[in-house]
Amino acid sequence: MKFAACFVLIAFLSPSLRAQEGAVKTPALTEAAPALKPGLALTFTAGGKSDTRTARLVALEVPASQPATPFLPAGPFAAKWEADIVSDMRAEFRFAAEVQGAVKVVLNGATILEGSARVESPAVKLQKGANKLAVEFTSPAKGDALLRLLWASKEFSWEPVPPTAFQHNVSAADLRTGERVRAGRLLFAELRCAACHEAAALLPARGEGLPELAQDAPQFGELGAKFNEPWLAAWINDPHAIRPHALMPKVFDGKPGQIDERAADLAAYFVSLGARAEGQPLDGALVPQGGALFADFGCIACHTRPDADGKDAHDRTPLAHVRAKWQTPALTEYLKDPAKNFAWSRMPHFRLSDDEAAKLTAYLFLSAKREFPAAPKGDATRGAQLLATSGCLNCHAGLPPTTAPALAATLKTGWTKGCLAPDATARGKAPDFAFTPAQRDALAAFAASGFASLKQDAPAEFAERQIASLRCTACHARDGQASVWSQLENEMAPLQAAAPLEEGEGKPIASTALPQLTWLGEKLQPAWMVEFIAGHGKYKPRPWLIARMPGFAAAADGIANGLALEHGFPLTPAPASALAPEKVRAGETLLGENGGFNCLQCHALGERAATAVFEAPAPNFAYVRERLRKEYFDRWLLQPLRIDPETKMPRFADDDGKTPLTDFFDGKASEQYDAIWQYLQTFKK
Ligand code: HEC
Ligand code: HEC
Ligand code: HEC
Ligand code: HEC
Ligand code: HEC
Numbered sequence: 001m002k003f004a005a006c007f008v009l010i011a012f013l014s015p016s017l018r019a020q021e022g023a024v025k026t027p028a029l030t031e032a033a034p035a036l037k038p039g040l041a042l043t044f045t046a047g048g049k050s051d052t053r054t055a056r057l058v059a060l061e062v063p064a065s066q067p068a069t070p071f072l073p074a075g076p077f078a079a080k081w082e083a084d085i086v087s088d089m090r091a092e093f094r095f096a097a098e099v100q101g102a103v104k105v106v107l108n109g110a111t112i113l114e115g116s117a118r119v120e121s122p123a124v125k126l127q128k129g130a131n132k133l134a135v136e137f138t139s140p141a142k143g144d145a146l147l148r149l150l151w152a153s154k155e156f157s158w159e160p161v162p163p164t165a166f167q168h169n170v171s172a173a174d175l176r177t178g179e180r181v182r183a184g185r186l187l188f189a190e191l192r193c194a195a196c197h198e199a200a201a202l203l204p205a206r207g208e209g210l211p212e213l214a215q216d217a218p219q220f221g222e223l224g225a226k227f228n229e230p231w232l233a234a235w236i237n238d239p240h241a242i243r244p245h246a247l248m249p250k251v252f253d254g255k256p257g258q259i260d261e262r263a264a265d266l267a268a269y270f271v272s273l274g275a276r277a278e279g280q281p282l283d284g285a286l287v288p289q290g291g292a293l294f295a296d297f298g299c300i301a302c303h304t305r306p307d308a309d310g311k312d313a314h315d316r317t318p319l320a321h322v323r324a325k326w327q328t329p330a331l332t333e334y335l336k337d338p339a340k341n342f343a344w345s346r347m348p349h350f351r352l353s354d355d356e357a358a359k360l361t362a363y364l365f366l367s368a369k370r371e372f373p374a375a376p377k378g379d380a381t382r383g384a385q386l387l388a389t390s391g392c393l394n395c396h397a398g399l400p401p402t403t404a405p406a407l408a409a410t411l412k413t414g415w416t417k418g419c420l421a422p423d424a425t426a427r428g429k430a431p432d433f434a435f436t437p438a439q440r441d442a443l444a445a446f447a448a449s450g451f452a453s454l455k456q457d458a459p460a461e462f463a464e465r466q467i468a469s470l471r472c473t474a475c476h477a478r479d480g481q482a483s484v485w486s487q488l489e490n491e492m493a494p495l496q497a498a499a500p501l502e503e504g505e506g507k508p509i510a511s512t513a514l515p516q517l518t519w520l521g522e523k524l525q526p527a528w529m530v531e532f533i534a535g536h537g538k539y540k541p542r543p544w545l546i547a548r549m550p551g552f553a554a555a556a557d558g559i560a561n562g563l564a565l566e567h568g569f570p571l572t573p574a575p576a577s578a579l580a581p582e583k584v585r586a587g588e589t590l591l592g593e594n595g596g597f598n599c600l601q602c603h604a605l606g607e608r609a610a611t612a613v614f615e616a617p618a619p620n621f622a623y624v625r626e627r628l629r630k631e632y633f634d635r636w637l638l639q640p641l642r643i644d645p646e647t648k649m650p651r652f653a654d655d656d657g658k659t660p661l662t663d664f665f666d667g668k669a670s671e672q673y674d675a676i677w678q679y680l681q682t683f684k685k
Pocket of ligand 2: 300302303317319322342344346471
């Protein structure tokens with residue numbers, strides 16, 4: 001293991017860096033009892049070295065010339081997935097693989113599938129319980145590497161093996177090693193270590209490599225016109241005491257329970273710059289409506305209520321301090337555009353109307369209770385000097401690092417002192433990031449072997465990191481896990497009851513039941529998804545929802561493209577095959593009421609409204625062409641319940657793939673659905 005690590009450093013790093021990294025040793029792994037979780041262990045091998053991480057699916061698409069993982073060089077690679085497939089009964093399945101490269105699938109010790117292009121296995125038996133699966137993949141000599149593992153049984157036709165079918169031991173040493181160095185790598189970027197520690201030689205050129213290295217911090221300016229002085233002092237004194245997941249460190253080592261004088265000086269300085277901006281008094285009558293929006297827009301899935309305090313089972317961001325922090329006009333403006341001064345803010349953009357923003361401001365401001373004791377009177381002149389010397393502007397204004405030792409020097413002494421010291425005495429003048437022992441361990445593992453990985457990244461990993469960091473599963477179910485939002489009915493009920501919605505034709509009818517995230521990479525065209533996640537979508541696919549998808553502009557591109565690649569799909573769809581006029585004509589009839597499936601009772605078609613929308617509202621067919629991939633369309637129509645067990649979308653074909661409409665294509669469902677697809681490709685609004 002040690003030998004392998006040395007080998008890679010030599011192959012990978014410049015000579016000067018090699019010497020520096022030597023000082024930090026990879027910490028030994030702590031003991032961990034075996035623990036089973038969904039998903040698989042995925043080991044990549046390239047250039048004589050390997051790297052293991054978790055995976056949701058047996059699928060990948062790696063564009064030629066890109067590395068399969070940030071920890072290995074680009075070029076030819078091998079990949080091996082390992083997990084148990086858990087079956088709740090003894091049953092017969094078939095497996096298939098779509099491959100660019102070569103694949104071998106071993107189930108319970110027997111090779112069931114081997115080859116290239118499209119390969120199918122004979123029928124194989126899965127035992128009740130755990131079945132050992134190993135999938136070995138080798139990238140092709142030229143071009144993109146691609147793999148998707150599918151399965152089928154008597155009960156269902158071909159589909160990607162879903163994430164919920166797999167379980168793996170998350171305590172396995174190679175997996176923990178790979179996940180730990182990834183955690184350290186992410187901390188290094190998110191906590192902006194290189195903002196204070198000069199590290200140019202270790203970092204990629206601006207805009208390249210690990211995207212999170214580009215994360216900014218809020219721009220200063222008018223802080224005194226936005227925030228109140230006691231809050232400013234308390235935040236600068238100790239951000240984690242206000243927000244558990246703050247990325248900003250505690251810069252001054254004041255006495256516990258007291259506001260450091262320097263924090264008070266900085267607060268006084270900020271307040272001396274901007275005039276207080278008194279807004280109109282807030283209208284208390286808006287509070288109930290704002291509270292209902294807080295529930296119905298899903299704010300509550302990421303935030304505890306402003307009148308709540310104490311620990312939260314869902315680890316949400318508290319808002320109890322907003323009244324003490326904000327001046328009201330600034331709060332309204334922030335809600336309308338949270339990324340205005342901070343592009344990488346984790347607070348998404350809801351495209352709130354003035355009216356909605358006013359209601360939410362009233363609710364938040366008039367319900368929040370937390371207060372901050374007046375800080376010792378600060379000295380604005382001293383504050384101005386501190387701003388220049390305390391490293392604040394390294395993060396907040398992108399000033400070049402000068403205040404701390406160069407990173408290369410910190411590596412020579414080992415990463416145990418300063419910022420990484422476990423207690424205040426050993427920390428000295430370094431800032432306090434409130435690290436847990438596991439985070440310190442991860443940073444050390446990263447320092448020992450991970451620096452080269454900053455210069456490249458794998459889009460599939462970026463997507464997974466951001467989905468976690470931005471809390472997409474606060475609102476969306478994924479991989480069989482319910483969303484946070486769907487578990488908050490008790491908390492939401494009083495807020496919604498205080499401002500009941502009007503009911504009636506054309507009014508929104510539901511807030512929950514959002515699309516799940518599980519299959520996005522297979523379902524949606526990346527180009528459409530980028531726009532939609534960024535919050536630039538031109539329409540609402542589900543106009544019946546009160547909820548709306550908020551915009552996450554900074555990460556949208558990477559998430560959408562990363563998901564497609566994670567699911568084994570290239571970013572540019574294969575050129576569409578030519579449309580057959582007789583199929584297009586058949587498709588139009590098949591959608592309709594006369595001789596067709598009457599899809600149009602639920603689905604609108606352009607300007608034509610659905611005929612029975614209250615049955616089960618469904619997206620307008622006009623969007624199919626730009627939204628969906630054909631693979632998903634086919635699979636969804638054949639077996640909607642396999643994808644979403646709760647959906648009201650009916651299944652029209654029987655187990656043999658036949659429908660009652662025998663006038664078309666001998667009742668063959670796949671042909672009929674293809675006809676509908678072809679018609680929808682020609683449909684213009
Ligand atoms: C706000 C600026 C700032 C940021 C951001 C920062 N550091 Fe530091 N770091 C310092 C200062 C100041 C010292 C102490 C220097 C001294 O004692 O003279 C220090 C000391 C250290 C030391 C001890 C160096 C030695 O040899 O004594 C290490 C290791 C270190 N930092 C690592 C990190 C890591 C890892 C990160 C990111 C998680 C980080 N730092 C982020 C300012 C910063
Ligand atoms: C996907 C999670 C998510 C959702 C949904 C969300 N927020 Fe946030 N919000 C955050 C995070 C994280 C922050 C912390 C700021 C940052 O990272 O820049 C934040 C910050 C805030 C702040 C500033 C807090 C402070 O300390 O000043 C307010 C106010 C706020 N959100 C209100 C709302 C409202 C109102 C909604 C619903 C319309 C909402 N949020 C929806 C994640 C979310
Ligand atoms: C290592 C980078 C870093 C350093 C150093 C740093 N900050 Fe921050 N600061 C942040 C980030 C990131 C945020 C956004 C909130 C969060 O996630 O913690 C923030 C938020 C703030 C805010 C709230 C701004 C807003 O618009 O909501 C203030 C005020 C602030 N910092 C002041 C300071 C001062 C004063 C110093 C120096 C004593 C300082 N910061 C040092 C990274 C840093
Ligand atoms: C505040 C709740 C909320 C959060 C947080 C959220 N979403 Fe959504 N999302 C929605 C709603 C509501 C819709 C349905 C919108 C519609 O169809 O009109 C949606 C729809 C989507 C869609 C379209 C799916 C489809 O089948 O049409 C994608 C893609 C998506 N979200 C991705 C994400 C990603 C990625 C994240 C995290 C970065 C995220 N969402 C976070 C509420 C949320
Ligand atoms: C009883 C109502 C109903 C009928 C009839 C119906 N659907 Fe659906 N359909 C739905 C629902 C509900 C959804 C999922 C809505 C969601 O994702 O929020 C859906 C989703 C879809 C989607 C995915 C659309 C997208 O943009 O995400 C397609 C494609 C689709 N249906 C095609 C059809 C076709 C073709 C027919 C007729 C053969 C049909 N549906 C009949 C209710 C229906």
